Amino acid sequence: MSAAIPSVGDRLVHKEFPPITRHRLALYCGASGDHNPIHVDLDFARAAGFPDVFSHGMLVMGYLGQALTDAVAPSRIRSFSTRFAAITQLGAKLTCEGVVTELIEHHGERRAKLALTTKDQNGEIKLAGEAIIAL
Template identity: 80%
Template sequence: MTASADIKAGDRLVHKVFPPITRHTLALYCGASGDHNPIHVDIDCAKSAGFPDVFAHGMLVMAYLGQALTDAVPPSRLRNFSTRFVAITQLGAKLTCEGIVTELFSEHGERRAKLALVTRDDRGEIKLEGSAVVAL
């Protein structure tokens, strides 16, 4: 993280690009999370529900954003993290997670920053939006 005295509104504190989501990634996430909804790993199930193929778990996309956030800001400085799912993330999507400082303030004797978070695919489509508050 940039020295806290240098941080100002508009600064990008979070930026991480993840490799494309594969079927293998989805299968591993099913096992790790316990979310075995077949729509995420079984193409026949996805097609019967009207989708062209399987797609990523929303919580997998949120986990990517959380990882990008904690790569940029130590977890001990995280005060709040929330997200809103915007769109389905298709198989093969290459996700980019970013966080921009929107506000600087003091609370409980700490200098803090509010971040606007977003996850986009390689076509620029927003998949997840959120916010975080971090102690500087």
């Protein structure tokens, strides 16, 4: 991020990720310890009424966190929160963005509030959130 003070409406975060693959989901299972078969077992997912396996919500949140820390030094992040909006299907190509919604001051520190989103290639919001960053 440049040294200039951002304005409301400025996009500070933007990162695109490759499509989510079965291999990525299997790797995430191992890394996270979340071995819920809904994410890796096609037969299990179909028996539960889904057409295929789908991504872990926390994987999608991790992508958003990575996009945020790629744009803003972790030492400047004051808060980061998210809420899950929709299931992220296998093959989804995700784009994470963060736009300044408010400039504030807290105990003498200039800060920006960011609206965060993760959308798939169809523009469907999968994850929404907010971050507060020091300027």
